[in-house]
Amino acid sequence: MFEETIPGGWNWSHRLKAGTALRLTDLEGGACAAVLLYNPLDYAERYNMPDTLKAQFISGVGLGTALYSDMGRILATVIEDSVGGHDTIAGLMNREGLAKRFGYKDYQAHRNAYDRSGADALLTELGKYGLGFRDLAVPINFFCRLVIDAEGRTSFGPTAPVGATVTIQAEMDCLVVVAATQHPLDPRTSWQPRPARAEVFASQIAPEKNPAWQASEQNKRGFENTRRYQI
Amino acid sequence: MKVRNETILKTVVPAGEPWMHEIKRGQGLRIVDLEGNQAVDTLFFAAADPSERYSASDTIVGQGNIYLGLGSKLLSNHGRPMLTITADTCGRHDTLGGACSAESNSVRYPLERRFMHNCRDSFLRALRESGDPRLVKRDLPANINFFMNVPFNPEGGSAFADGLSAPGKYVELLAEMDVICLISNCPQLNNPCNAYNPTPIEVTVFTA
Numbered sequence: 001m002f003e004e005t006i007p008g009g010w011n012w013s014h015r016l017k018a019g020t021a022l023r024l025t026d027l028e029g030g031a032c033a034a035v036l037l038y039n040p041l042d043y044a045e046r047y048n049m050p051d052t053l054k055a056q057f058i059s060g061v062g063l064g065t066a067l068y069s070d071m072g073r074i075l076a077t078v079i080e081d082s083v084g085g086h087d088t089i090a091g092l093m094n095r096e097g098l099a100k101r102f103g104y105k106d107y108q109a110h111r112n113a114y115d116r117s118g119a120d121a122l123l124t125e126l127g128k129y130g131l132g133f134r135d136l137a138v139p140i141n142f143f144c145r146l147v148i149d150a151e152g153r154t155s156f157g158p159t160a161p162v163g164a165t166v167t168i169q170a171e172m173d174c175l176v177v178v179a180a181t182q183h184p185l186d187p188r189t190s191w192q193p194r195p196a197r198a199e200v201f202a203s204q205i206a207p208e209k210n211p212a213w214q215a216s217e218q219n220k221r222g223f224e225n226t227r228r229y230q231i
Numbered sequence: 232m233k234v235r236n237e238t239i240l241k242t243v244v245p246a247g248e249p250w251m252h253e254i255k256r257g258q259g260l261r262i263v264d265l266e267g268n269q270a271v272d273t274l275f276f277a278a279a280d281p282s283e284r285y286s287a288s289d290t291i292v293g294q295g296n297i298y299l300g301l302g303s304k305l306l307s308n309h310g311r312p313m314l315t316i317t318a319d320t321c322g323r324h325d326t327l328g329g330a331c332s333a334e335s336n337s338v339r340y341p342l343e344r345r346f347m348h349n350c351r352d353s354f355l356r357a358l359r360e361s362g363d364p365r366l367v368k369r370d371l372p373a374n375i376n377f378f379m380n381v382p383f384n385p386e387g388g389s390a391f392a393d394g395l396s397a398p399g400k401y402v403e404l405l406a407e408m409d410v411i412c413l414i415s416n417c418p419q420l421n422n423p424c425n426a427y428n429p430t431p432i433e434v435t436v437f438t439a
Binding site for chain 1: 368
């Protein structure tokens with residue numbers, strides 16, 4: 001239905017209607033597409049990382065993962081995924097952390113190549129909906145993997161290959177906010193967030209055919225809560 | 232001369248109750264798991280501006296580990312140290328399991344279990360009764376679960392496991408800034424986070 005390339009460092013949002021899908025593509029390899037989701041009828045309902053992890057006994061997001069809100073509803077499901085194990089723990093780099101680590105490139109000197117941290121990019125987009133710092137939850141960092149060892153120690157996983165894709169289908173109308181950013185644990189020595197392509201299209205995968213439905217009884221109940229909400 | 236280790240307040244928080252109190256910079260907080268294996272859902276807000284609050288992701292990235300324990304610096308969503316864990320006889324605490332809610336209970340367990348007491352209800356009650364207009368539902372981020380064991384498998388996956396805690400185990404924290412501490416002493420009966428038997432905790436605020 002439409003596609004748009006989000007340049008590295010930039011923010012984008014779309015109100016994804018139920019049954020519509022968003023495919024993200026890592027165009028150059030090494031992207032980090034930070035995604036947050038909100039209920040457009042009530043922004044206080046938003047993607048909730050702990051509820052998502054514990055309902056599905058997962059440590060990362062992948063094919064068949066339901067992205068839960070804090071109200072027991074499924075905002076979106078991962079219906080296609082060429083990578084798997086997307087991080088939803090490590091959060092975002094902010095401007096202070098970026099400046100400390102890499103120095104800061106301002107607009108005066110660098111024009112549209114100025115530095116936009118992941119937090120700044122998401123907050124810029126959230127501000128357009130009247131949302132702010134209090135609404136900045138832990139996002140999904142698509143295309144990035146967080147490795148956790150047996151002692152709980154964290155490290156950055158291998159970057160996704162060029163052309164990697166992940167697709168989410170909205171199970172209820174949801175506001176999707178995206179920043180094409182760089183992961184806080186990415187070991188690169190400069191701030192050079194990579195672009196991500198966003199494609200929005202009709203998908204209409206019925207719950208019973210959704211890999212998230214098949215994954216667990218918990219998700220079947222999540223789908224039921226989501227169905228009731230839309231009556 | 233400052234008196235050290237002087238109790239400012241000490242109280243028992245029964246299972247299913249919240250507790251909310253200011254802790255000044257330089258003061259200590261001790262939470263005792265009186266009967267063992269009790270999950271204590273905990274949040275911290277900067278007293279000066281509570282839009283600054285405990286951040287699980289900043290804390291995990293800051294220390295390079297998903298588990299909290301002795302020495303852990305609890306960072307805010309501005310990346311600033313809020314408290315440090317200065318004593319810990321349990322060994323490991325969770326910060327990815329979140330707070331139970333009526334709604335998440337209806338997903339994790341049969342639908343009708345949405346009608347069971349839960350931490351999010353306790354958090355909301357505490358915020359409501361505090362009368363602080365700066366703290367409402369949208370201000371509840373991913374919390375700490377003291378004494379709770381949520382192992383993450385290196386191959387992927389996580390679980391809610393039997394606790395590592397025991398009667399009398401405790402954790403102590405030192406406030407690095409003036410904070411508001413919000414605790415829900417978890418009432419969850421559907422999984423082993425409270426060993427299926429929610430029990431009281433003791434909280435003490437003291438001069439450190």
